[in-house]
Amino acid sequence: MTKALVIGEMLNGELGAATFEGIAAARILDCSNVAVMIAGASIELAAEQAIFAGADQVFTISQGPAADGEFDDLINASYKIAKEIEPEIIIGSKTIIGRDVMPRLAFRLGTILVPDCMSLERDAEQRIIVTRPTYGGNVNARIACVGQPVVISLRPKSIDAMGLDQSRSGAINEIEFTSNIRTRIIEKIEEKSEGISLQDAKTVVAGGRGLGGPEAFDSLQELAGILGGAVGASRAACDAGWVPSSFQVGLTGKTVSPDLYIAIGISGASQHMAGCSNAKTLVAINKDEGANIFKEARFGVKGDWEKVIPAFIEQLHELIN
Amino acid sequence: MTLHIVVTAKQVVDPETPTSAFLIENNKVTTSTSFAPVINGYDEQAVEAALRIKEALGDVVITVLSCGSSFALDVIKKPLAMGADNLILLQDNAFDNLIDPTLVIRALTSAIQKIGDVDLVISGRQASDWDNALVPMGIAELLDWPVATIARKIDVIGNTVKVERVLPDGYEIVETTLPAVITVSNELGSPRYPNMRGIMGARKIQPTIWEINDLGIEYQSTEIAMELISLEKPIKSIETELIQGEDEADAGRKLALRLREERII
Ligand SMILES: Cc1cc2nc3c(=O)[nH]c(=O)nc-3n(C[C@H](O)[C@H](O)[C@H](O)COP(=O)(O)OP(=O)(O)OC[C@H]3O[C@@H](n4cnc5c(N)ncnc54)[C@H](O)[C@@H]3O)c2cc1C
Ligand SMILES: Nc1ncnc2c1ncn2[C@@H]1O[C@H](COP(=O)(O)O)[C@@H](O)[C@H]1O
Numbered sequence: 001m002t003k004a005l006v007i008g009e010m011l012n013g014e015l016g017a018a019t020f021e022g023i024a025a026a027r028i029l030d031c032s033n034v035a036v037m038i039a040g041a042s043i044e045l046a047a048e049q050a051i052f053a054g055a056d057q058v059f060t061i062s063q064g065p066a067a068d069g070e071f072d073d074l075i076n077a078s079y080k081i082a083k084e085i086e087p088e089i090i091i092g093s094k095t096i097i098g099r100d101v102m103p104r105l106a107f108r109l110g111t112i113l114v115p116d117c118m119s120l121e122r123d124a125e126q127r128i129i130v131t132r133p134t135y136g137g138n139v140n141a142r143i144a145c146v147g148q149p150v151v152i153s154l155r156p157k158s159i160d161a162m163g164l165d166q167s168r169s170g171a172i173n174e175i176e177f178t179s180n181i182r183t184r185i186i187e188k189i190e191e192k193s194e195g196i197s198l199q200d201a202k203t204v205v206a207g208g209r210g211l212g213g214p215e216a217f218d219s220l221q222e223l224a225g226i227l228g229g230a231v232g233a234s235r236a237a238c239d240a241g242w243v244p245s246s247f248q249v250g251l252t253g254k255t256v257s258p259d260l261y262i263a264i265g266i267s268g269a270s271q272h273m274a275g276c277s278n279a280k281t282l283v284a285i286n287k288d289e290g291a292n293i294f295k296e297a298r299f300g301v302k303g304d305w306e307k308v309i310p311a312f313i314e315q316l317h318e319l320i321n
Numbered sequence: 322m323t324l325h326i327v328v329t330a331k332q333v334v335d336p337e338t339p340t341s342a343f344l345i346e347n348n349k350v351t352t353s354t355s356f357a358p359v360i361n362g363y364d365e366q367a368v369e370a371a372l373r374i375k376e377a378l379g380d381v382v383i384t385v386l387s388c389g390s391s392f393a394l395d396v397i398k399k400p401l402a403m404g405a406d407n408l409i410l411l412q413d414n415a416f417d418n419l420i421d422p423t424l425v426i427r428a429l430t431s432a433i434q435k436i437g438d439v440d441l442v443i444s445g446r447q448a449s450d451w452d453n454a455l456v457p458m459g460i461a462e463l464l465d466w467p468v469a470t471i472a473r474k475i476d477v478i479g480n481t482v483k484v485e486r487v488l489p490d491g492y493e494i495v496e497t498t499l500p501a502v503i504t505v506s507n508e509l510g511s512p513r514y515p516n517m518r519g520i521m522g523a524r525k526i527q528p529t530i531w532e533i534n535d536l537g538i539e540y541q542s543t544e545i546a547m548e549l550i551s552l553e554k555p556i557k558s559i560e561t562e563l564i565q566g567e568d569e570a571d572a573g574r575k576l577a578l579r580l581r582e583e584r585i586i
Pocket of ligand 2: 328329330331332361363364367386387388389422425429443444445446447448449451452453454455456457
C-alpha cells in the first residue's frame with residue numbers, strides 16, 4: 001500500500017485548485033491511500049470536498065497562525081503529519097504557499113524537493129518519474145525521484161483534477177502541533193485590479209517592451225474591454241514600471257490558460273511562454289518576423305502595434321456590437 | 322557592530338541565449354562558446370539589496386559566495402566591482418553538473434559557518450538555469466535560521482529585518498530577526514552598474530578559494546533524491562498562420578475577421 005500526503009491549499013475560502021491537482025497526481029501514481037492537509041478558517045466543507053475529490057483522510061488546521069497562512073506553522077504542521085503517517089510521496093504545488101512550504105518541508109524530512117513537475121508516472125521498477133521544465137522552459141528534464149520520501153511540487157494547471165464523487169467517505173481530523181512562528185506577517189497590501197482577474201479571464205491581452213511606454217496599455221485595456229478579458233504583461237513591461245507587477249505573466253508571474261491570448265510587442269522568451277502556453281489560441285502581433293512568439297502562435301500579424309491595434313479594435317467594434 | 326551579509330551568487334548560462342542555441346550533449350545543457358556566462362540575474366539583485374543596506378547602515382561587510390566547478394573570473398568578480406567587499410569561491414570538480422543540489426547546499430552552508438560571524442544571507446529567488454528555488458531554503462533549514470522569500474525591499478533595524486514580499490496581487494510586510502536568509506526578486510529594481518572606481522578596485526581583490534576538503538562536509542552520494550534520466554528540448558508543433566493585408570492596418574482588420582471566422586471571438 002502506498003501512501004501519499006497532499007499539502008492542500010484553500011483559495012478564497014474554498015478548496016483550491018492545488019488541492020484537486022495534488023489529489024489527482026496521487027491517483028495517477030496509484031497511491032492507495034491519500035491524505036490531504038488543509039488550513040484555513042471554516043474548512044469543514046472544503047474537507048468534505050477533498051474527500052469527494054479522492055482523499056481518504058483529511059487533516060485540518062482551522063485556527064491559529066497556520067490557518068491565517070503563516071508559512072512557518074504550515075511547515076510545522078505538515079512535518080508533524082508526515083512524521084506520523086510516513087507517506088511514500090508528498091505532493092504540493094508551486095503556488096505562493098508551496099514555493100515556501102514544500103522545499104523547507106522536504107529539507108526538514110532529510111530530503112530535497114523535486115520542484116515544478118508537469119507530468120508524472122511510474123517506471124517498470126515502480127520509481128516515480130517526473131518531467132519538469134528547466135532553463136526557463138528551453139529544456140525539459142526527466143527525473144527519477146529516489147528520495148525517501150519523494151517530495152514533489154506540481155506546476156499549477158498541468159494536471160487535470162478528477163471529477164467529484166459524492167459517495168466517497170473518509171476521516172476528517174483536526175491536527176495538533178506546536179506553533180513556532182519566526183517570520184511573521186505584519187501587513188498584507190492588496191493591489192487587485194478591477195474587473196475580471198487575469199487568472200480567470202477567458203481572453204488575455206498582454207503587452208511587452210515593444211509597446212514602448214505605459215500609454216499603450218490604454219489601448220490594451222480598451223481591447224480587453226471589448227473582448228471581455230483582462231490585461232497582462234511581460235516582465236519587461238512590469239520592470240519598466242508601465243504596469244504593476246501583478247500583471248506579469250510567466251515563469252515567475254501568473255500562469256494563465258485562457259481561450260485566447262493576444263501577445264502584443266512581446267518577443268516570446270521561454271520564461272514568458274511558461275505562463276501562457278496553455279492558452280487555446282495564441283495570437284501574436286510583433287514587428288519582427290523572426291520573433292520567437294511567431295513560432296508558438298496560431299495566428300500572427302507582422303507589424304507595428306500602433307498601426308495594427310487601432311484597426312483591429314475598429315473591426316472588433318463592428319463585429320461585436 | 323558590523324553587520325556581515327553573505328550574498329550567494331551563481332554563474333549561469335545567459336538566460337537571454339536564444340532557444341535554438343541551447344544544446345544538449347551527454348545529458349548536459351550547453352551553449353556554444355559565443356555566449357558568455359553571466360551571474361544569475363536575481364543574484365545581481367541580491368548584491369544590490371546588500372549594497373542598499375550598506376548605504377543605509379554604514380557599518381556593513383558584504384561577502385559574495387559562489388559554488389561551482391569552474392568560474393569566469395571577470396564574470397564572477399562583478400559583485401566586487403558593484404561594491405561588495407570579499408569574494409569566496411567554493412571551487413571543486415565535485416560541483417560539476419549536479420542535478421541534485423544537496424551537495425551545493427551543504428557546501429554553501431559549511432562556508433557560511435566557516436566565515437563565522439554572518440548575520441544575514443541574501444540570495445536570488447531562483448537560479449535561471451534550473452529555476453529550482455531550493456538552495457536558500459536548504460541553507461536556512463540546515464542553519465535553522467528563519468526565511469523570507471521573494472523580497473522587493475529589505476530594511477534592517479537593529480536585530481530585526483522587515484521585508485516586503487511580492488505577492489501575486491500586491492505585497493506583504495513580514496518581520497523576522499537576525500540571523501536570517503532572504504531571497505530577492507526582480508521587483509527590487511535594477512542592479513547598479515559598476516563604476517570605474519569599482520572596476521579598478523575589484524581588480525585588486527583576489528578571491529579566496531576553498532575546495533570541498535576545506536569545508537568539512539560529510540556527504541554520501543546515496544543522499545541524492547533526483548537522478549537525471551534525460552534532457553529534451555520541448556517540441557513545438559504549431560502551424561502559424563501569418564495574416565496578410567494591404568498594409569499593417571488592413572492586416573489588423575483581417576485578424577479580427579479571421580478570429581470571428583474561426584469562432585474564437
Ligand atoms: C529566471 C527568469 C524568470 C523570468 N520570468 C519571467 C516571467 O515570469 N514573465 C516574463 O514575461 N518574463 C520573464 N523573464 C524575462 C524574459 O526572459 C524576457 O526577458 C522578457 O519576457 C522579455 O519581455 P518582452 O518580450 O516584453 O521584451 P523583449 O524581449 O524586448 O521583446 C519586445 C518585442 O517587441 C517587439 N516590438 C518592438 N516594437 C514594436 C512595435 N512598435 N510593434 C510591435 N512589436 C514591437 C520586438 O520585435 C520584440 O519582439 C524571466 C527571466 C528569467 C531569467
Ligand atoms: N552554486 C551556487 N553558488 C552560489 N549560490 C547559489 C548556487 N546555487 C544556487 N545559489 C543561490 O541560490 C539561489 C537559488 O538558486 P536555486 O535554488 O538553484 O534556484 C540563487 O539565486 C543563488 O543565490
